[in-house]
Amino acid sequence: MAKIGINIATGSLQKEEIIVGIDLGTTNSLIAIIHPETKQAVALKEHNTSSLVPSIVHFNENARLNDTVGQGNVTVGEAAKQYLITEPQNTIFSAKRLMGKSYNDIKNHSSFFTYKIINDNTESLVKVQVGNKFYSPIDLSSFILKELKQRAEHILKTPVNKAVVTVPAYFNDAQRQATRDAGKLAGLDVLRIVNEPTAASLAYGIGLSKEDHKTIAVYDLGGGTFDISILKISNGIFEVLSTNGDTYLGGDDLDNAIVKFWLQQLSINEDELKNDQMFSQAIRLKAEEAKKHLSFNEEFNGELHYSSPKGRGWEGALKISKSEFENLVQPFIEKTIICCKNALKDASLTTKDIEVIVMVGGSTRVPYVKKTISDFFGKEVNDSMNPEEVVALGAALQADILAGNNKEFLLLDITPLSLGIETRGGLMDILIPRNSKIPTKASRQYTTQVNGQSGIKISVYQGERDLVKDNRKLAEFNLTNIPGMPAGLPKVEISFLINADGILVVKAKELRSGVEQSID
Structure with a gap:
């Protein structure tokens, strides 16, 4: 006898698997799906409540003292807000601002955080101390993602194991990898990491007819990050032309x-x-x-x-x-204007070429922000969509595309920052320039500098400066066991592969001997 599942929450036939879209935000986070009946992207929420889950994590005494975090020892969201003032040292907010950062990156802003950030005088990623325990931003973000997962499962009455998660377009490789790891800790298989402005453009452009050809700017000013992306929408293809931003501005x-x-x-x-x-x-x-x-x-x-x-x-x-x-805020908004100018320059466009300015992020509700951006582009901004929900809705649409339910649209995204390796003299040799379409691959051959050299140290950097000391180091590894040869004879091919998530895989191979090493 054949069996069918019916979702009692929606009254519709239950699909085998739901892929959700998640906006993991600095201030608020939310989760969205494509409604099985209307086929529209909707943000999930309990009856008569908000779709927004405050990105706040509180640890009670058991969680602070014990080695394991048990059920009920950690409170996330609206229920955690009450502890912001009464227990500031145990209540974590704006954890997204710490993603992929070292203490040196945030030391000038340390007074803003009311909880203890460990200063270990190294370039290693920051940790937060709560009681006797230490948490990375990955751990903290995983608690928020777990709360979103449980919320969705409660509303949909079905397991949720797969997700598309958004990140700021200007997130570097370490920050993207950290977001993916947080999803894994929360029990989610993160199928795709999508740039927030790109997701927002999808939510905006899904209603356009195939005949529409638009060049749009997505201005995304959230609680802790800023992005500007320039896109061309044509025949159902969403092509990112350039992106710029600041991962510590919001x-x-x-x-x-x-x-x-x-x-x-x-x-x-x-x-x-x-x-x-x-x-x-x-x-x-x-x-x-x-x-x-x-x-x-x-x-x-x-x-x-x-x-x-x-x-x-x-x-x-x-x-x-x-x-x-x-x-007071004029200098901060002026920083976003500089980013807008850089994005336009990279796309070889002027403000006159931009037909629509889509406003994204809760901070764009500030009238001064709207007016400044409207004056810069010389036209009214489009704030018709809920700026706090639009990214999650776009993520749900991308999830629907990955599930094979929507074959009419295609996203062509880019990498926001140049990627390269350190060469002699501390110079940055770029293999993949910023604004390259992803996924993409690039290779280049190098050789040894001294006779009989048996190994090469490969240091991978991300950034736009000529000297590696001014860029961000992503990884370092050694290609060893190169057979002894005269200097200049070995052929070492270094390959960079950026996948659709914008995450980098590096391979090094000595072509004469076949010795190889990789890191991701």
Whole structure:
């Protein structure tokens, strides 16, 4: 007898497997699917709740003391927000800003974080200390992904094991690999890593007819990252022409600007934030409230009533006008304009060539951001789609394409940063230039410098500077057991392969002897 499955949540026939789209954000994260009946991308949410899950992780006492993190010891999302002020040292926010970063990358911003980031004086990736335990940003992100997975399984009444996860277009190789690893820890098979602006363009362009030919700019200003991508949409093909951005620029920086403004007004030293985490978190949350309030009002008048367990307290008014706020954030928005100019230059286009500007990310709700971008491009911006959901919806559409359900659309993405190796004199020899279509492969031959040399050290870098010391080191390995030959005789072929996720695999082979080594 034949059996069929019916999903009682949607009332439709249950497919064997659902591939979800996930936007793992700095401030909020969410999960989306293609609805089996309407075939439309929808963000999943419980009845009468928000689709947004705050990217906040709280560890209770058991999690802080024990070696294992058990069920119920970690709280994620809305339920974790209440601990931001009462237990700032145990409540992690904006973990995405730490992805693929060393302490040296974020030391100038350390006062922003109210939890303990380990300074080990090395270039190794950062870790966060909570109680007796240490967590990497991969671990922290995996808790958020696990929460999204469980939320989807509860709503859909079916297991969820496969996902498309989005990342900022300007994420480097280490950050992309970290995102994939976080998915694996959460029990998800990450089928594809998709750039956030590309996903957003898919959500925007899916409604266009095949006859439409558009050149669009996707301006994506989130909680912690910024991307600008220029795309050409034609005959169902979404081709990324160029991308630019800053992986440490977002709404958090706008909040921080307000905090510094208030500290100056109140004659409070910034060191007070480091010494009193509860006060730091309380004033940061007030700044976020002010930012949102000023999107609809000319002035923010708030009060902060604060007393710490150590007996210190502070009570008073916090004020800021819309014009003051705009002056504070102008330098940050100007940075995004520079990125826009670079992206246009790389695509060999001018602002007049851009037909549509799609606004993505919660920080684009700020009127000053919209006006500045509109003035730069010389036309009104398109903010018709929910800027906080559009990336997840695009990820769900890409998941549908991977599942073979949608064969009408094709994504042609690019790598955001040049990739190369270190050569003599500390120079960067680029094998794959930035804005190359992916997947892609490039090879180049090198040789030895001294007689009888039996090995070559291969150092892989990502970046645009001529000297490797100014770029980011991704990996280093040794090709050994090269047979003894005169200098210049061995032929060492180094191959770079970037897959569809934008993740790099490097191979080195001595062609005369067949000795080879690879790393990914």
